[in-house]
Amino acid sequence: MKRSIISVFIILIVVCFGTPSVSQNSENSRSENFHTLCRYLNKNHMFNGNILIAEKGKPVCECTIGYASLENKQRLTENSIFELASVSKQFTATGILILVEEGEICVDQLVDFILPDFPYTDITIRNLLTHTSGLPAYEELFEKYWDRSKIATNKDVLDMLRKYAPPVHFAPGDQWEYSNTGYVMLACIIEQVSGLPYAEFMKEYVFEPLGLHSTLVYSRRYSPGSIPDYAYGYVKDHEENSYVLPDLLPSEDYVIYLDGIQGDGCVNSTAEDLVKWCQAVQRKDLISEKWWDEALRPSVLNNGDTTDYGFGWRIEKDSTDGRIISHGGGWPGYRTFDIQYLDKDITLVYLCNMEPASRTQHQILQAMKDIANERPFQMPSVPVKRKVAGIDKSIYTLYTGTYCLDSATVVTITTDGEKLLAQRRGGTPTEILPVSKSRFFVPGSETEIEFLQDGQGKITSIAILQLGTTILIRQEE
Numbered sequence: 001m002k003r004s005i006i007s008v009f010i011i012l013i014v015v016c017f018g019t020p021s022v023s024q025n026s027e028n029s030r031s032e033n034f035h036t037l038c039r040y041l042n043k044n045h046m047f048n049g050n051i052l053i054a055e056k057g058k059p060v061c062e063c064t065i066g067y068a069s070l071e072n073k074q075r076l077t078e079n080s081i082f083e084l085a086s087v088s089k090q091f092t093a094t095g096i097l098i099l100v101e102e103g104e105i106c107v108d109q110l111v112d113f114i115l116p117d118f119p120y121t122d123i124t125i126r127n128l129l130t131h132t133s134g135l136p137a138y139e140e141l142f143e144k145y146w147d148r149s150k151i152a153t154n155k156d157v158l159d160m161l162r163k164y165a166p167p168v169h170f171a172p173g174d175q176w177e178y179s180n181t182g183y184v185m186l187a188c189i190i191e192q193v194s195g196l197p198y199a200e201f202m203k204e205y206v207f208e209p210l211g212l213h214s215t216l217v218y219s220r221r222y223s224p225g226s227i228p229d230y231a232y233g234y235v236k237d238h239e240e241n242s243y244v245l246p247d248l249l250p251s252e253d254y255v256i257y258l259d260g261i262q263g264d265g266c267v268n269s270t271a272e273d274l275v276k277w278c279q280a281v282q283r284k285d286l287i288s289e290k291w292w293d294e295a296l297r298p299s300v301l302n303n304g305d306t307t308d309y310g311f312g313w314r315i316e317k318d319s320t321d322g323r324i325i326s327h328g329g330g331w332p333g334y335r336t337f338d339i340q341y342l343d344k345d346i347t348l349v350y351l352c353n354m355e356p357a358s359r360t361q362h363q364i365l366q367a368m369k370d371i372a373n374e375r376p377f378q379m380p381s382v383p384v385k386r387k388v389a390g391i392d393k394s395i396y397t398l399y400t401g402t403y404c405l406d407s408a409t410v411v412t413i414t415t416d417g418e419k420l421l422a423q424r425r426g427g428t429p430t431e432i433l434p435v436s437k438s439r440f441f442v443p444g445s446e447t448e449i450e451f452l453q454d455g456q457g458k459i460t461s462i463a464i465l466q467l468g469t470t471i472l473i474r475q476e477e
Contacts, residue, residue, distance in 0.1 A: 033371045034061035037364075037379065041065060044382050047364060048354035049231070049335075050080060052271040053372045054347040057279040059272065061371070066354065068231045070243060080231040081214055081268050082351040085329025087336045088267035089183050090281075091206060093129055093312030095190050095198075097291045098205050104193050107294075114189050115158065119165040120172075125189065127172045128182035129311040130299035134168035135181040138261075139254070139428055141166065146257060151222045153260040154191070154198070157184045169407075173302040176309065177408070180264040187263025198262050210280045215269040221247070222260035227268075231353040233333020238388060238433055238443055243354055246332035251419065251431050255332050265331060271349045278340050278347040281325075296325055296342075321373060335361055339369070346372050358445040359383065386441055389434045396420045399451050403462045403472035411462065411472055422449065 034053060041047040048066030052059050068076045099105050105114065107126045112118040114125075120135070127133040141160045142152060161181075169177060187198045194201050199217035207215045218227065234243040235252060246252035269277070284292040295311035308315055316324040322343030329336040337350040348368050352361070363380035370377035396415040403411045410425040420440065421429035432440040438451045448465040464470040 030371055030374055031061050033377065034368075035063065037367050037371065037377070038063035038065065040379050041364065046360055046380060046382065047352065047356060048076075048234075049082070049352035050076060050078060050271045050349070051351070051364070051368060052275065052347075052349040053368065054275045054278075054349075056345045057275060057282075057347075059275060062271070068229065068353070070232075070234060076231060076353075077229055078272065079214065079270055080229045080351075081216075081227060081270055082231045082336060082353055083218075083233060083265070083331055083334045084267045084269055084274075084336050084351075085265045085331040085334050086180075087274075087327050087329040087338055088263070088265045090312035090327055090338075091202060091267050091277075092183050092186050092190070092198075092263045093295060094206060094286060095202055096125065096129065096186050097287045097295060097311065099190065099193055101287050101291060105189065111185060111189070114192055115185070117162050118158070118185075119162055120168060123168075123172045125186070126299075128179075128186050128189075130307065131176055131179050131182060131309055132173050132299060132301065132307075133179055133182045134170040134172055134175065134177065135161075135179050135185070136166045136169060137179070137425075138181045138184065139258070142258060143254070143428070148253060148257045151219075151256065151260045152258055153222070154184055154188050154262060157181065157261060158188055171302075175301065176299070176307040183264035184261055185263075190263075202267070206286065210276060210285065212269065212273045212276055215267065215273045215277070217262055217266050218268045219259045219262065219266050221256050230268075231351070233331065234354045235332050236355060236443060238431075251421070251429065252332045254428055265329065271351055274338050274349045274351075275347055278338060278349075281340065282342065282345060296323075337365060339365075341373070344373075348372055356383075358447075386433075386435060389436055391434050391437050393418060393420075395437065398459055401459070402475045404475055405470060405472045409470075409472065411464075413462075 042065045050064050053061040062078060064076050064078050066076055068074045068080050100107055105125065108124050110121070111123050111125060111128065112121050123133045123135070138157045138160060141164060145160065145164070146152060190201050191198055196204070202217050232245060235246045235249065237244045237249060246255045280286065296313060296315060297310055298306040298315045299309055300306055313325040313327055318324060321341055324339065324341055326337065326339040333353055333355060335352040335355060337348070339348040350365060350368065360380050360383055367377045367380060399413050399420060400415055401413055403413065412423045414421045414423070414429065419431045422432050423429040430442060432442055432449055434440050439448055441448045446466065450463040450465060451459050452461045452463060454460050459474060461471050461473050464472065
């Protein structure tokens with residue numbers, strides 16, 4: 001899905017092994033452990049970006065590793081500006097709540113009352129905020145119908161929905177399903193109601209009042225401009241075994257033609273501005289305590305079940321660490337997280353502009369959490385380098401088709417002749433690379449896909465291999 005963690009094909013539940021545990025004690029302080037972790041990551045070339053731990057709004061551990069621009073050999077600084085991807089959603093949600101406070105809209109108002117000709121009559125703003133709208137992924141519409149020589153904007157997303165009116169995945173409020181489309185519609189509502197472009201509204205009503213002077217809405221391909229100390233995002237070109245801008249890879253061309261779409265992503269910021277932002281959330285600035293409490297409360301489905309998502313934040317409550325709110329983001333070249341331990345007033349920021357393996361990212365974040373909370377931690381394990389097998393690519397056509405476990409777990413395999421691509425429902429195509437004739441791996445993750453056949457040699461299913469195995473059955477066309 002766009003600006004979510006798209007290089008992770010199936011969300012991994014991973015464990016560390018083969019790496020030593022490091023204890024924290026009076027002689028081994030939080031700061032010392034944090035910098036031990038950073039030296040390890042730098043030495044093993046496992047991370048490129050900025051990470052930070054803050055307490056009561058003050059950075060206590062901060063680390064900068066690697067490059068902002070590979071082409072110019074420009075190194076990152078602590079003030080480098082990163083694309084936040086889906087971490088942007090909490091800013092969009094706050095923009096909506098500002099309009100609610102001003103009496104311009106209501107959270108339970110129907111979207112089609114605000115956006116003319118919106119083709120769904122029973123979806124509310126609350127449904128959009130909480131990912132309970134059932135709206136289909138706009139990325140699929142653009143992949144199918146869009147002229148890729150043009151760069152799309154929010155208006156184009158709304159026009160696509162009006163023109164094609166794809167069916168919702170479920171009745172609003174019945175289920176939870178992450179939806180970038182919903183947050184683009186929220187940005188459209190901000191623009192419609194305020195009369196301002198989304199970028200200008202966020203600057204005037206959110207960024208400037210909070211002193212977030214290095215934070216902006218920026219679509220660098222749609223509206224090119226020079227931003228000092230900008231961290232360009234890089235992806236791995238497995239054929240050349242090098243890191244390149246995603247713009248150069250045909251499989252990542254959507255970073256260009258979807259670049260003008262905002263609300264689900266496109267907020268750019270620095271690590272220290274994100275600490276300021278998290279403090280504003282902690283202090284309940286900008287909007288009333290009533291609406292902050294609503295935003296940071298798990299949403300409720302029609303059947304009374306609760307989800308782990310509020311208005312733009314994931315919500316947890318841990319018996320040891322108390323209340324935790326967080327969000328992650330991913331867009332080709334970028335992986336981002338902000339995590340707040342509300343009861344401890346501790347903030348973690350993770351900004352990466354050179355995609356690590358998903359297992360590595362998980363382990364770095366877990367180490368940061370343990371260090372921040374003064375617990376023993378494990379060093380991330382150094383990723384194993386995989387060798388891409390040379391096979392006859394003509395067999396790719398045998399693998400194409402749709403594979404299902406249930407209505408929510410659907411994977412489509414396609415080929416352009418030279419590449420085999422896997423796409424889950426609501427996501428974008430991801431190239432998978434062969435380790436043998438029948439087994440492939442997802443670059444940047446530990447996930448493998450095995451194509452299974454019957455006694456007559458017909459491909460009948462795929463096995464998604466992680467720590468366990470999940471079988472998806474091929475659907476008859």
